[in-house]
Structure formats: structure tokens, C-alpha cells
Amino acid sequence: MRTFKLGLIINPFAGIGGALALKGSDGKEIREKALAMGAEKRANAKTRLALEEIASLHENIEIYTASGEMGEDLSRSMGFNTQVVYQTDPDQTEAIDSQNTAAKLLDAQVDLILFAGGDGTARNIYDIVADQVAVLGVPAGCKIHSGVYAITPKSAGRVVKMLIQGEIVSLSEAEVKDIDEDKFRQGKVNAKYYGEMRVPTELRYIQAVKMGGKESENLVLIDIAAQIIEMMQELPETVFVMGSGSTVATIMQELGLDNTLLGVDLVVNQQLVHQDATENDILNYVEQTPSKLVITLIGGQGHLFGRGNQQLSPAVLRAVGRQNICVVATKSKIQSLQGRPLISDSGDMHLDAELAGLIPVITGYRDQVLYPIAES
The missing domain is CATH 3.40.50.10330 (Probable inorganic polyphosphate/atp-NAD kinase; domain 1)
Structure with missing residues (x-):
């Protein structure tokens, strides 16, 4: 612990x-x-x-x-x-x-x-x-x-x-x-x-999560997408760095934008400005403009960084800032971790230590939970 x-x-x-x-x-x-x-x-x-x-x-x-x-x-x-x-x-x-x-x-x-x-x-x-x-x-x-x-x-x-x-x-x-x-x-x-x-x-389960099943899971993902899209509407000048994974893919789908499932896309004012971005591509944006990183859990062990999203390098993460990391996941996905913390394996031990601790996870429209990122 x-x-x-x-x-x-x-x-x-x-x-x-x-x-x-x-x-x-x-x-x-x-x-x-x-x-x-x-x-x-x-x-x-x-x-x-x-x-x-x-x-x-x-x-x-x-x-x-x-x-x-x-x-x-x-x-x-x-x-x-x-x-x-x-x-x-x-x-x-x-x-x-x-x-x-x-x-x-x-x-x-x-x-x-x-x-x-x-x-x-x-x-x-x-x-x-x-x-x-x-x-x-x-x-x-x-x-x-x-x-x-x-x-x-x-x-x-x-x-x-x-x-x-x-x-x-x-x-x-x-x-x-x-x-x-x-x-x-x-x-x-x-x-x-x-x-x-x-x-x-104390946790209040929403009906869609209680019911289980593919259809209700989709409804929860759409609710998560609605929350992120509302943030984009409120922050039209902000660069949203959209990470890998099916949860982020749903957000892109709701925006009507092409998505790189195993890559990183950049969105400004709800418009795709760069697809399948490299580390340098991302840095060129986030070092000059306010930014948000939208990321979900990768794999069954709860990895946030270091698995399939190496474009999100320590330099990128520092430029974005911990306070601008938006973790998105369904409550059922969080529950599947069975209490294990989220993992940051960025390749920079000092950064991983800085990222450790409780972080809000968006689990629906105006619905969040607090969940820990493990100490390195």
C-alpha cells in the first residue's frame, strides 16, 4: 500500500x-x-x-x-x-x-x-x-x-x-x-x-454500470465523451492531446473525427489539427499553447503511460502538467483493477514519483472518482 x-x-x-x-x-x-x-x-x-x-x-x-x-x-x-x-x-x-x-x-x-x-x-x-x-x-x-x-x-x-x-x-x-x-x-x-x-x-453507482453489458457500457462511454466535449467547448483555444485506447476513440467518434486507435491525435476547437502525432509534433503544440491530455487505462494492469503511447514522453508530460491530465475510464474498468493503483512507467523515475497520488478519473458526464497512481 x-x-x-x-x-x-x-x-x-x-x-x-x-x-x-x-x-x-x-x-x-x-x-x-x-x-x-x-x-x-x-x-x-x-x-x-x-x-x-x-x-x-x-x-x-x-x-x-x-x-x-x-x-x-x-x-x-x-x-x-x-x-x-x-x-x-x-x-x-x-x-x-x-x-x-x-x-x-x-x-x-x-x-x-x-x-x-x-x-x-x-x-x-x-x-x-x-x-x-x-x-x-x-x-x-x-x-x-x-x-x-x-x-x-x-x-x-x-x-x-x-x-x-x-x-x-x-x-x-x-x-x-x-x-x-x-x-x-x-x-x-x-x-x-x-x-x-x-x-x-461515497461511491454512487449509476444505473448503466449496475446493469452491465455492452449496450450500457456504450452509454457510459458516450457520457464520458459528453464531459470531454463540454470541456472543449469551454476551452476553444486549448490543444487536447487525445491518447490511445477505445475510451478515447469513443470521444473522437462523438466529435465526428478520424481517430488513431494506437496513436495520438491533436484536437483544437473540436477540430482535428494533427493525426498520429509524434513526440516532437506534440511538443510543438503544447509548449506554445494551453493543453489538456486525455488518456485512458491501457491493458489490464492499469497503465497510463509507458504502454503503447511512448509519444507521451516525459518532456510532453511535463509540458502538459499533471493538473491538465484528464484520465477517462468507466467505473467497471476501474473496478476490474481490484484495488490495484494506476501505473506510470514513463521512463523517468522522478516524473513517475511526481505523478503519483490520487487523481480524478472522469467516469461519466459530471461524474468523477478519485483513484491513486502508484509510487514508482
Whole structure:
């Protein structure tokens, strides 16, 4: 089992104003008032409930976090291998500390950010993370209007456990909302939408996959094609590098374009601009223009690179960038791996290590799962 890199952010003051009817914990004055009135910090205790669900897997987990009450103290006390990426003031933490920690976690290329707090904490993390990495909230605040939170701390831990064990976990877009606490204290609820982050959820099988059979498999492939075509419509100037395999062939078929089944084709604005491209052909495009690489699993072992697509060289993959790799596959194809991770055998060990970790896999129209690429 590969080492799972878990980012952890705890807002230690989350929820302290709730029991005292202070309607939140935003702002230093409110926090000081709550503490003076005898409020207890409970965010770490709630995060402990989540981490207890994965404690038995601690040898396969490395937690990246901030110092003190923002994560380090709890992580070390529970025996997790802990890396501190950001130092906080031991007496007082602010929103900027959550944001700075989130930025450091992105630099560390964690697989998932688990954070404890309320809607204010979700906003802080959204400002830095957006959709760059999957997140999951442990509900610990007074205000939980955002969809990025699990129902309970334990349920958050269970979803993380599924990810660590390599189970197929759906990836959803969830809203980040917050209300104006000052107006809330005046009896006015004014919730505002700020954006969306990607959140892992328990797998929900679509009917076509449950039914099985050739016809339903084709329907799933057409759904995958619809998702990629929608991306092309939204990004008309982007070069889409279309890799090998029957799943990618279906996308080309839905576009009405000729396809090189065992090669690589280049598409711009839904038009074929280069067929059966070589490594140099691809580099000439992707080094000058924004690009996306559409790739599927090759063979029964889950290879992404290094089997039948050598045109996608380390130079090409670096030019495209990991964040622009769009893996496409049906859930039944992912399930056939029986928990084995995807494989990158690019010929560059350093690149393969950089590609390792959880990656979104498009499994239908607006339907994704998170699945790991193996460490080299």
C-alpha cells in the first residue's frame, strides 16, 4: 500500500461561540469573549473522532499540517508520522494561518486536505485551494451551510479510510457558503455563495454500470465523451492531446473525427489539427499553447503511460502538467483493477514519483472518482 499524504488543518477556535449563543467565532473579540465566558475548544476533539477511523492505517499515512493546535499536537499524540509545514503563533491563530497552511499543503502535493472548522474556515481554504486538490471538512463550527463538510466527524474519517485503502470514491463539486455573522446576530440570515471545491463522497453507482453489458457500457462511454466535449467547448483555444485506447476513440467518434486507435491525435476547437502525432509534433503544440491530455487505462494492469503511447514522453508530460491530465475510464474498468493503483512507467523515475497520488478519473458526464497512481 502506498503512503497516503494527508493534509490537515484545524481551526482550534471553530465553534467556541455556539454554546454561548454568540452565533459564531469569527473575529478576535468574539473569540476572547467566548473564552472569557468559559467556552471550550472542541475542534481538536472532533478531529480526533475522524482520525480514529484511520488510526489502524497509520503506517501508511503521512500527515502534513501546521504547528500546535492547528494539527501537529493531535497528529503526534495519535502516533501519526507528522510533517509540520507551517508554524503558527501558539497563543492565537487567525484566518491567514489557515490560508498559509493550505498554500503549504499545495506545495507538498498532498492527496487530500482534511480540515476542521465551519463556513469561515471553508472560505479561507477555498481562497487558496479552489479546485486544485480534493478537500473534506470535519464539522466543528457554529455555521455549517457549505456542502464541503461530512455529516459527522466519524463519517469524514470513513471516507478518508476508503481513499487510503484504494477503494473507488466519487468526486463531487460542493458549494462553499457563509453568512454574515453580524447580521446573523441581528436575526438576519444572509448566506452568500463563494464557489465550489472538490469533495470525495461515497461511491454512487449509476444505473448503466449496475446493469452491465455492452449496450450500457456504450452509454457510459458516450457520457464520458459528453464531459470531454463540454470541456472543449469551454476551452476553444486549448490543444487536447487525445491518447490511445477505445475510451478515447469513443470521444473522437462523438466529435465526428478520424481517430488513431494506437496513436495520438491533436484536437483544437473540436477540430482535428494533427493525426498520429509524434513526440516532437506534440511538443510543438503544447509548449506554445494551453493543453489538456486525455488518456485512458491501457491493458489490464492499469497503465497510463509507458504502454503503447511512448509519444507521451516525459518532456510532453511535463509540458502538459499533471493538473491538465484528464484520465477517462468507466467505473467497471476501474473496478476490474481490484484495488490495484494506476501505473506510470514513463521512463523517468522522478516524473513517475511526481505523478503519483490520487487523481480524478472522469467516469461519466459530471461524474468523477478519485483513484491513486502508484509510487514508482
